[in-house]
Amino acid sequence: AQSVSQHNHHVILSEAASLELGCNYSYGGTVNLFWYVQYPGQHLQLLLKYFSGDPLVKGIKGFEAEFIKSKFSFNLRKPSVQWSDTAEYFCAVKSTGTASKLTFGTGTRLQVTL
């Protein structure tokens, strides 16, 4: 069975600092990878996704993620965070060729201070 690990549970950064959130998955086959964001009191929204091709994926609001197959990783990055990026971030993986079941990580709560 596939699984996802997000090692950073709570990250606190000052505005303009750089961000990298770790995501590792375990599955031996081909995967689709996602990052979702949940702003306080809101539902999940898709930040970016990787299906195939260029392993560096750019998403909304200046976020990007790099798929490193050899490391089973899909880390999320942003060069300069803003206070409005305060939210919870979820990495998710889905194996291809099967019914569309997403497996989520436990989430990383990002707090950006002014």
Added chain:
Amino acid sequence: NAGVTQTPKFQVLKTGQSMTLQCAQDMNHEYMSWYRQDPGMGLRLIHYSVGAGITDQGEVPNGYNVSRSTTEDFPLRLLSAAPSQTSVYFCASSPGWGSKGNEQFFGPGTRLTVL
């Protein structure tokens, strides 16, 4: 399009009561699913459906029933509510099985408290 809608937004139940959480989507998506979100545990899949008339269990199905009589609707039923079912419930839909169909769209959630 309204996207994925869920009702109610908030609900308080007593132990042993039953209720149905409603979910509807107007995007003609084949795939729908229910998740529960608990602190420190991320989102866990309860039940899912790959099309009208077809449902299957996810990771944490016990205590919940689903049915899919139409493409649009996917209600989640709690048969006899327990405090352990206190959670935030999200419904999601996606176009289908293919690689382009893997993006899921989430509803606003239902916050359920069982006393």
